[in-house]
Amino acid sequence: MHIEPGLVTGAKIVLSVITAGGAAAFTAKHAWETIRTSGVPAFAVRTALATIAVFIFFQVLPHHAVGVSEVHFIFGSTLLLILGAAPAAIGLALGLLVQGLMFAQIDLPQYGMNVTTLLVPLFAMKMVADRIIAPNTAYADVSYKQALALSTTYQAGVVAWVGFWVTYGQGFGGEVLASVGTFGAAYLIVIAAEPLLDLAVLAGAKALKKPLQDTGIATPRLFDAA
Numbered sequence: 001m002h003i004e005p006g007l008v009t010g011a012k013i014v015l016s017v018i019t020a021g022g023a024a025a026f027t028a029k030h031a032w033e034t035i036r037t038s039g040v041p042a043f044a045v046r047t048a049l050a051t052i053a054v055f056i057f058f059q060v061l062p063h064h065a066v067g068v069s070e071v072h073f074i075f076g077s078t079l080l081l082i083l084g085a086a087p088a089a090i091g092l093a094l095g096l097l098v099q100g101l102m103f104a105q106i107d108l109p110q111y112g113m114n115v116t117t118l119l120v121p122l123f124a125m126k127m128v129a130d131r132i133i134a135p136n137t138a139y140a141d142v143s144y145k146q147a148l149a150l151s152t153t154y155q156a157g158v159v160a161w162v163g164f165w166v167t168y169g170q171g172f173g174g175e176v177l178a179s180v181g182t183f184g185a186a187y188l189i190v191i192a193a194e195p196l197l198d199l200a201v202l203a204g205a206k207a208l209k210k211p212l213q214d215t216g217i218a219t220p221r222l223f224d225a226a
Helices: 010-038 040-059 076-083 085-103 105-132 144-170 174-207 209-215
Strands: 064-066 069-071
Touching: 010 040, 010 085, 010 105, 010 144, 040 076, 040 085, 069 174, 076 085, 076 105, 076 144, 076 174, 085 105, 105 144, 144 174, 174 209
Parallel strands: none
Antiparallel strands: 064 069
């Protein structure tokens, strides 16, 4: 989902600063709510875990250039269900930043676009989760259908934002649209695979329920209904 260098240039990059600022505001709101309910230490641990995981997702796991961008296994729904929205959001932003600073400095001018692409779909997914997962259902008990809906929401949001940035920077030419379509089609594999991983991770979490609850390294909603 990295926006390739040169696709959006000049004054147009200013828009990414605005959208990233909006995503940061949503992140701060969720972070404050999480700190109030879980405390600073638990929040810090979840954020650190999310950051490490995201760095691994982007730098270590296989990723391939397809069309206008790269296809990554981001596991946004996994991060949300296990760690919560705010730690997941900050982890996505920090993990991406660390990866850029250490290995892909050429991506840093596109950081605002990439952060927007990652975080806005995350908060949209959180809204969907609040609607389709009943208040009396812990995240550990979600169904495949629910996990698929969350993954689809997130990945579709990522593809939509990539498409927006590319057409914003390059226009609506036939070659550009075809490249965006190729990129979107490639993400169907991610959409199909991630819910299976979500359920596998949630099953593992159930087996470790007591230590996860005692240490506070998982969001309380993982085991406790809202």
